[in-house]
Amino acid sequence: MTKVLGRSELESWLGEIMRERTLVAPRRIDDLVLFTPVQSVDEIAFDFDNTNLSPKEFFFPRTETLFTTVYKDGEVELTPAVIDRETVIFGIRPCDARGIAICDGPYLGDPPDSLWAQHREKTTLIGLACTRPAPQCFCSSMGSAPNDSSNVDILLTEVEDGYAVEVITEKGENLLQGVELKDSDVKPVAPSCDASVPADGIVEAVKKSFDDIYWSRLADRCIHCNICAYVCPTCYCFDIRDYKRGDVIERIRTWESCQSKGFTRIAGGYDPRADKGSRLRQRFCHKLLYFPEQFGPLGCVGCGRCVVACPVNIDIREIISDIQETGAKVGQGSN
Amino acid sequence: MVKEAIEESTPNPFVPYPATLKSAVDLTIDVKLFTLELDRVEDEFDYKPGQFAFVSAFGVGEAPFGLTSVAHRKEGLQFAIRRVGTVTNALHQLEPGARLGVRGPFGNFFPLEDYKGRNIFIVGGGIGFAPLRPVVNTLIDNRNDYGNILILNAARSPRDLCFRSECDEWAKAPKTRVELTVDAGDEDWKGRVALAPDVVEELKPSPENTIAIICGPPIMIRFTLQRLKQLGFGDEQIVTTLEGKMKCGLGKCFRCNVGEKYICRDGPVFTFDQISGFIEQF
């Protein structure tokens, strides 16, 4: 027996939710689909592949105040930032939910990041399983699946008479309080996604290929913008800076990526990763070597956003495939 | 994992402890020795030689500096800071009484407990001597636990030598020898004029039961390392501290890594044995 929620019941439930909490949902804006807070159910896009930017920004905002300082008359007052509003994200895909759970590794590792922790505590995820993966998707190659419910609080799957509902966590159950679900015979269909990207053993292959000229050649066409890192659900590097307005100083953090100039440049001018090849290699080694060695999962969930967004077609799937080949050749007398 | 982390209302690890600047004394033309005191007794933290802390110039920014004081001497938190960028410039302009922020301690430390019974050879170049100063002070404070101590304090010129008066004090300790050298002298300099690696060769420290700790500009380290190896030192006997651009110090912003190692958590202290095993070589 599947529990099902009809489309109009879903809409009224979402309408209820947005009265007391911030409801974040996919919205069509020109040619883009973006997660934004919505004020009415009419704004929501129910039929979409995936959003152009990942929902990580509701846990790791583009810009976030870490704490404020008031330094006046020789007195210092430090106030840590507090996240007090409850948020519900509707329409998050399994790959993106996995991305957020993966970031728990570095962010909640000792010492835990209180802002990330607060966002996580105050946010409920209503996942939406994929009924048709897009051409760039490859979650099944990266340890997930189009209907993977591991990292959401509720998983909805579109079926004939509405949405099949799976309650995953207590938080999800609480959110569904008072919502009537129908029983139905319909079985949610589990579509398949690209499982052909050879990610098995990629950690070893990357390690073996570390010094290969492949990275330098790949970096030839890379323009070292930050697009891949910013659209990615698992990229979490940031910059920190102070801003003063009158007596109030805000220490903020913003998105930054290992590809930007000056990421590793120290005062005085020395930059250990000044050349393009080692900078580009850093990105892929972080995702496919350092991250899994430290935290377990690969730092890529197969959402394919970087593949779509990269202006010069640097394609992580191609790289994984190439590196498996290159790694296999190491120690066989080839260059 | 989420639940445990947030159950005890997670403290914000970015918020510094408020502190006050006690003094800022010129060491060289662009290096000052800052002494800070934490405002609240409950914020005081223990730290060991090799560790570092972030100092905030409120409104300007924050940067990491090696702790050059020794915790058990209760001399306040001391940092040798060179004026080289935005934050350090702002720090250099502060007067005693100014309020600052401190976050720490971070990083690993020199395993001085493991070095007990050994001879220690210390080579510091310019401001590179700053993280070595608490090492020397700890050794001196526990003099009988260590063998011979040989210290080489090198700099570009006499004006760039740090901690000269302390060198005189250290030389008075038993079985402790202090040598100074500069790349180029001046009218008043009566001492040795030679490059640090050449002095290492001249001094010929024996690798037998010895640990060498070297800190300084990359080029000095490179050639000193060469000489030490020629003298028979193994990579695991030579220790240094690495430097990198840091922002969080918490292993989260992933900026300070050398390959899989974070300088802020796995370092900054590493043996050359470890460094040569890093997948990424800088």
Added chain:
Amino acid sequence: METEYTKQIRDKARELLENGTVECVIGYETGTDGINARPAFIYDPADVERLVFDNTCSHNLVKYLLNMKGKPTAVVVKGCDSRALNLLLAEKQLQRDNIYVIGVVCPGVVEWGWNKQSDKLQKRCVLCRQHTPLIHDILLGEPVTEEPPPDFTDVAEMEAMSSEERAAFWQEQVERCIRCYACRQACPGCYCIDCFVEQLDPEWVGIRIAPGENLMWNTIRAFHLAGRCVACNECERVCPVNIPLSLLNRKLEQEVLDLFDYRPGMSEDAIAPLITFKKDEKLGIGE
């Protein structure tokens, strides 16, 4: 999707690499979607079969020459790209004698995107006034002699809006900006070692990714390109959130054309009017 240019480019590349005239040929190859081109760097004559030229060859390859550290390099250029080359030569960022220019008379490129199959010409190609590369060591295709007059209808439409409408329009656009700087990185005119947005002392624009700073970022960059932007429109193509950057650049392009009768990148000696000082220049003020 191969045209006769493909064979000519491959033959030339093979020749240049085999006789050591260049160490690298920068051209195009088909990307992982099997449809759209991406930049290709060919070092080995055996690899020239990777090179293609078709109507998805949107990228401006000229900027890559700045990374080649003076090594002799061949590059495939279209009309717009040749203006970029002229700009970099005029501003002394490149040296003519270590570049072999494979010029292509380009009929226009279509909308570019991963897995995107389009027949629609890009806006800049619809408005193109320079189909024939201005600078080349070999020219593939028949030079086009008749070029249309300038068309700034899009700018006029923008100007027809009231200030409030325009302000609201740009506010909406800059809210989307994520400061990835892809526009800057793709732009051949943006080659400053320390971009103004990265300077700390003074800090011109903060790092906050927020509408105020984003507006400053995009408008100041457009101003730095006034009289220099060669209208290759790579900035707009690479933007991941589809901000219509061409409107900013073209507004200034029109201003420069009206004030100085100047088109950027038309020769390797011409210097942009806003970075030129002429003693006898009249400003039209107080005369």
